[in-house]
Amino acid sequence: MASVQAQPVANAAPEAQVQSAVERVISSIQADPATRSGDIAKTIAVVQKQFLPYTDFEYTTRLAVGKAWRDATVEQRQQLFEQFQLLLVRSYALSLSQLREQNVKFRYKPAPVAATAADVVVETHVLNNGDEIQIDYRMRRTPSGWKIYDINMLGAWLIEVYRQQFADILAKDGINGLLAYLNRHNARQAARP
Numbered sequence: 784m785a786s787v788q789a790q791p792v793a794n795a796a797p798e799a800q801v802q803s804a805v806e807r808v809i810s811s812i813q814a815d816p817a818t819r820s821g822d823i824a825k826t827i828a829v830v831q832k833q834f835l836p837y838t839d840f841e842y843t844t845r846l847a848v849g850k851a852w853r854d855a856t857v858e859q860r861q862q863l864f865e866q867f868q869l870l871l872v873r874s875y876a877l878s879l880s881q882l883r884e885q886n887v888k889f890r891y892k893p894a895p896v897a898a899t900a901a902d903v904v905v906e907t908h909v910l911n912n913g914d915e916i917q918i919d920y921r922m923r924r925t926p927s928g929w930k931i932y933d934i935n936m937l938g939a940w941l942i943e944v945y946r947q948q949f950a951d952i953l954a955k956d957g958i959n960g961l962l963a964y965l966n967r968h969n970a971r972q973a974a975r976p
Contacts, residue, residue: 797929805907811832834872835872839931844867851953890907891906894906905922921933921935
């Protein structure tokens, strides 16, 4: 069964965008025997196809890298974005692979959005075998609609976690050191079965 590339709706409400992104990924994973059996490469492919169109991970990268982003060359910025996006996609895919055979339900809380709002948080609740986990998605208004740029799982916003980690690496080894770290990390993760 071929799945169609996700296409966010430019004027959709933020919670509708999150719901569409999450449910497209989950339904694609549950519909494919390979992803249901834990094939992480195929799960990553699903996340890239079904989730990435709803994100602005270039903005995420800029925020996580912080002040060093301004000092990076255009080529370094592109490499930072590509490597960090790969890290985020793989992390999200690994989290989703834990839910592959389970009867998971999601609840999406409508986000109050002022007409001039540029940033909003959409709260979701994942119901899994009697447990409830809150996952929040921070979104920003872009010319093509609301885009996810940060995720809060278990009380930690991804950007804050990575900003501190990256700041330590940048202070010690600079932009090229951060690129080397991301390349090594992604290569190690890709080598895992």
